Every structure is written in structure tokens, then in C-alpha cells.
Amino acid sequence: MEPLPGIVALAAVFDRARGARLDAAERFVSSLPRLFPDALVGCDLAWQPRAAVFVVVMRFSERRFGAEGRRRLDFWLARAGVRSTALAEVSAAQRASFFSNLEACQARVMGVAPDRLALDAADLFTAAGAPPARAARAGAGPVLAMDVGGPGWEGVRYVAEEASLFIPGLLAPAAGDELVLALRVPGLERPFETRAMVAWVRTADDGGGAQPGFALTLRDAAPELLGALAARQPPAVSLSAAALRAFPRYVVKAPVVVTPWAEGGEGAPRAEPPAAALEGEEQGAAGPSLAEYGGDEELTGDYLENLSQGGAFVRTAHPRAVGERVRLGLRLPGGESFSAPALVATVTDKGMGVSFDLDEAGQQRLAAAITHLSARARRALVVDDDAVVRRMLQESLQQRGFEVLTADDGSSGLSLLADELLALDLLVTDVRMRKMDGEAFIRTIRRAGGEADLAIVAMTGGLEGDLEQRLQKEGADAVLDKALGPELIAQAADAVLERKRTAQA
Incomplete structure (x- = not known):
């Protein structure tokens, strides 16, 4: 398919599109009409279950999209962990291969108009594995989620007098954009949500040596949220102060x-054409x-x-x-x-x-x-051979702002840990399971030595004998009785993680 005159066509590929990552894809697709009310012309959507890939092809009016639209798109895609490829910039053969693979996908909707996008996409996301009973997202705006005081909070500044946040980074939404800010505060059960507007954007090209980023003006924020922001910030500074020049880590x-370093190498590998992802190939060597x-x-x-x-x-x-x-x-x-x-x-x-x-x-x-x-949200792995317990714990942790993966025994849990190496914050595991029980599971992780920062919570239906002492000796940070129920176990596991983070700080 050749590029259409006056149309900018961009493809975004969500690989490993399951669970929270599939949810991020649906949030992004649903917000496109709100992000680009005048520029979006239509979308193609496709799901390839074999490779667990979800593809979004977006078509924009070239005249109305412009450089600012591309920057806005790049920011929201980056927040979802995805980058876009301009289809006009790849070869005709690569473009043909991409659309051939797109048409071969088992589930797809093509040429969806902006006013039908969220509704027409809902069935496709359900087919891809999204919960059928999830909330409708038609007309939803973009959500900026952050973990107050967590790994992504480095460099953020709160100015109480202006009820504003400065968020550092080279990518930013556009000035004037309105969004929902979802902030998870340690110790509180659920994230706070408040409306916010992008007050201004500072780019690396603006000069003066000040740190690039953007400022959000908070609207109707709860007093508890404002108090939590003030308590977790260094002394307030002017958003234009030279003290903000260093890049946060x-x-x-x-x-x-x-x-x-081989001389003549590139500064970074080029983005692979999106066809490779649809074919299930590994991107980047x-x-x-x-x-x-x-x-x-x-x-x-x-x-x-x-x-x-x-x-x-x-x-x-x-x-x-x-x-x-x-x-x-x-x-x-x-x-x-x-x-x-x-x-x-x-x-x-x-x-x-x-x-x-x-x-x-x-x-x-x-x-x-x-x-x-x-x-990045806090990420948890729940391991239990009881499917009902897994689901209930998953939902309880998700309500506390976690992205949750699940496994049905210790062996499967180890495989997931290998795939998510050093990218998980919390492990909640049953003790009595088939194949590999919780005690052997914890022992294997701790003796390997590479997950020292992972908070591990073991849960069991009975603490007979010296079981609790054995589990703690193997490396469990806490041992809980399953009789507490999923909500209290999730609450206690959350507290264990925060204590471990505080002790390491």
C-alpha cells in the first residue's frame, strides 16, 4: 500500500501484549480521538495471538498533525513503552510485507473512523484477552500515572504555591493539553486521580542550560494528595531555577x-520495520x-x-x-x-x-x-496453583496500583522471573504447590543472588512447626496466613515492599 497524499501514516507495535501491556494499548487507542480531535483521520487495528502482538496503524491529516502532533504522539507512546514508525520512511517492500502480515492477523478492524474507534476496538481487545467486564473507555482522555517517591519520581518537583509539578524529560505532551494524573502514594490503598493541564514545556533547544521537561497545573487535587506531595519533596524551588539542570537518574x-566500542558504530540501532514484529522476530541484535x-x-x-x-x-x-x-x-x-x-x-x-x-x-x-x-508502575508476580486465589490476589494488588503477572507453580514462576529479570518489585507466593513448592522457589531465587531487591512474601494455610522460620531463612521478607484473605494479604505485601524500599534508601 503506497502512502496517501496529505496523510501521515504511523505504525505502533505493542509486543508481549498481555495483561497490563494490553491494557496500556487499549488506553492509548481509546485516547487518540481526544489527543488529536482535528488531526486523526482513522486507524487500523490488528491482533496476532501467535506472537502476542497488537498493532495500531494511525492516519493523520498532514496539515493538522505537524511537528507538535508528532511530539505529543511520541510522548504518549513512550509512556506505554512503544515507539512509532513512519510507513512512508520504510521501503516499498517492507511496507508491502507489513500490510500483508497485518491482513493475515486472525483478528483485525480496518479503516475505523475516530468517532467509532473506542467502541469498534473494544471487541478486538476482548478477543486479545482484555477482561470482558472492564469499564468502557469511549471518549476517555489520556492518563499520566506515576508512583510518588518510587523509581520514576527522580527529578520531579512540586511547588505548593502554584499547585504544580515539574516532570523532567526530553519528551513531553503539548502545552495546553489536559489529562488525568493518577498518583500512587505509598501507604495509601488506591491511587489518587486529579485533573491536570500542561502549563508549559521546556525543550533541550530552549537554551539557558535549564533542565528540559514540562509543568503540570493540578486541578481540584485532594488535600491528602497535596500533603503527600509536599512531604516527599526536597525544599521547594522555582521551576526555572538553575538547580534543575542535572538529568535525573x-x-x-x-x-x-x-x-x-567499535569505531564507526551508530549511536543507537535503527528502529526495525514493524513487519518484523508481526512475524514474531526478535528486534534488534x-x-x-x-x-x-x-x-x-x-x-x-x-x-x-x-x-x-x-x-x-x-x-x-x-x-x-x-x-x-x-x-x-x-x-x-x-x-x-x-x-x-x-x-x-x-x-x-x-x-x-x-x-x-x-x-x-x-x-x-x-x-x-x-x-x-x-x-513504570510497581510490578508484582503472584504464584499460586489455585486459579481463584491467583485472580483475587491479582485484582487486590491491581487496585493498589500494581501491574500483576501470575504463575501457577514455582517452576512457571522461575520462567517468568527470567523473562522479567530485575524488573519486578514484589513476589507473593503460595508455599504448597505442585512441581516446585514455595520454599524451594524462594531458595532458588535467593541463592541465585540477582534478585536481592525483590520483596518476597510467602503465604500458607498453616504455620505448623518451624515453617515460618525456614521460609525466612530461605529469604522470605514476610510470611502471611492465607486466612487473611486477598485484600489484607495485598495490603500487607504492599507494606512489606515499602519497608524494604525504605531500608534500602
Whole structure:
């Protein structure tokens, strides 16, 4: 299919589109008419169950979309952990392959008008695995979710006098945009939601050395929320102060491969054409394969401890020399592969700090990855061989703002942990299960050594003998009686995670 005159066609591919990631895709699709009321012409949507891929093709009026529309789209896609590809910029053969694969998808809706988008897409998302009883999203606006004081809160500033938040980053919505701000506050059961408007945007090109980002004016925020924001901020500063120049660092804990920097390499790999994702191929050759739980070495090797737009700190027992040029190959939480040339700036007994040397495309790709990191919800894994218990715990944790994965025994839980290596915050596991019980499951994780920051809560129907002491010795942070019920178990597990975070801070 050749590009249409006057139309900008962009494709976004949500891979591993299950659970919370599928929900993010539906939220994004449903918000498109509100984000682009005058520019959106129509969409094609497709679901490929074999590869668990959800594809969105968006068509915009070129005259009404413009550079500002592209920046707005890039921001909201980055928050969902996805980037777009302009179909006019790939070859005719790649474009033909993409649409051929799109038409081969088992479920699809094509040429959907903006006023029908949320309704016509609902059945497709249900077919892809979204809960049939979920709330309708027709006419829904965009939701900006953040974890107050959590991993994505680094660099955020709250100014009480203006009831405003400054959120750092190279990607931003457009000034004047209205959105819903969902803030999870530690210790409170459910996220606060409040309306907000983008007051202004500062880009890296604005000059003056001030930190790029955007300011939100909060509207009708609950007093409890404003008090929580004030309590978790450093002393208030002017949003234009020079103190905001440094790039914030985000906790990542991602596996990384450090190799010598080959001269002439790109600052970041180019985006693969979207057809590759529909075919189920692995995108990008620079990142390492996801680690398996095959031995201690695989979980105690090099990993990225934190990441910023300017550089990173690599935990390693074999740091390179200061001034040496290296390349980092990593996979960020959410599965995003990234390759970055860097210069070793500092060396300590725990590893090395590196500064990135990226071209413009690399800077933009890193900005998208960091924007996604700042949006990442707390993530939990629930392991229990009782499907009803799994579902009820999943729902109780989701109500507390968690993104929740599930497994039916310890063996399946280990496979999920390998896929989500260093990207989970909380594990809630039953003790008595088939194949691998909870005690052996916890022992395997802790002895591997790479998930030291993971909060582990064991639950059991009976604490006979020395079971509680054995579980704690193996590495459980808490042991709970299943008789408490899912809501109280979720509440207690949430508190265990917050205590562990506080102790590590």
C-alpha cells in the first residue's frame, strides 16, 4: 500500500501484549480521538495471538498533525513503552510485507473512523484477552500515572504555591493539553486521580542550560494528595531555577553486556520495520538475550544500576579503565533493547560510571526509554496453583496500583522471573504447590543472588512447626496466613515492599 497524499501514516507495535501491556494499548487507542480531535483521520487495528502482538496503524491529516502532533504522539507512546514508525520512511517492500502480515492477523478492524474507534476496538481487545467486564473507555482522555517517591519520581518537583509539578524529560505532551494524573502514594490503598493541564514545556533547544521537561497545573487535587506531595519533596524551588539542570537518574537494575566500542558504530540501532514484529522476530541484535536461571553466574554478572539521559552506572566486578570507550548492550524493563556507545568516567569498587556518546537518533531513543521508565508502575508476580486465589490476589494488588503477572507453580514462576529479570518489585507466593513448592522457589531465587531487591512474601494455610522460620531463612521478607484473605494479604505485601524500599534508601 503506497502512502496517501496529505496523510501521515504511523505504525505502533505493542509486543508481549498481555495483561497490563494490553491494557496500556487499549488506553492509548481509546485516547487518540481526544489527543488529536482535528488531526486523526482513522486507524487500523490488528491482533496476532501467535506472537502476542497488537498493532495500531494511525492516519493523520498532514496539515493538522505537524511537528507538535508528532511530539505529543511520541510522548504518549513512550509512556506505554512503544515507539512509532513512519510507513512512508520504510521501503516499498517492507511496507508491502507489513500490510500483508497485518491482513493475515486472525483478528483485525480496518479503516475505523475516530468517532467509532473506542467502541469498534473494544471487541478486538476482548478477543486479545482484555477482561470482558472492564469499564468502557469511549471518549476517555489520556492518563499520566506515576508512583510518588518510587523509581520514576527522580527529578520531579512540586511547588505548593502554584499547585504544580515539574516532570523532567526530553519528551513531553503539548502545552495546553489536559489529562488525568493518577498518583500512587505509598501507604495509601488506591491511587489518587486529579485533573491536570500542561502549563508549559521546556525543550533541550530552549537554551539557558535549564533542565528540559514540562509543568503540570493540578486541578481540584485532594488535600491528602497535596500533603503527600509536599512531604516527599526536597525544599521547594522555582521551576526555572538553575538547580534543575542535572538529568535525573532512574533505578533500572537491568542486565547489561559491556563490549569494546567499535569505531564507526551508530549511536543507537535503527528502529526495525514493524513487519518484523508481526512475524514474531526478535528486534534488534545489539541487546543481550534474556537471562535464564541456569546458574549463579547469570544472575550475579554485570547489570545496570541506574540510568539517565547522560549516562549510567554499571555494577561489575571487572570495570574498564577511566577514559576507555565501551558499548553497552542492555534490555530495559518492558523488553526494550538498547545499545549505546559510552566513555568510562569513574571507577569504584562496585563498578563504573559511564557517560553516553549518542547521535541524535540515539538521544531520542534513550529519551523514549527513560519516559517509559518514569511511567513504570510497581510490578508484582503472584504464584499460586489455585486459579481463584491467583485472580483475587491479582485484582487486590491491581487496585493498589500494581501491574500483576501470575504463575501457577514455582517452576512457571522461575520462567517468568527470567523473562522479567530485575524488573519486578514484589513476589507473593503460595508455599504448597505442585512441581516446585514455595520454599524451594524462594531458595532458588535467593541463592541465585540477582534478585536481592525483590520483596518476597510467602503465604500458607498453616504455620505448623518451624515453617515460618525456614521460609525466612530461605529469604522470605514476610510470611502471611492465607486466612487473611486477598485484600489484607495485598495490603500487607504492599507494606512489606515499602519497608524494604525504605531500608534500602
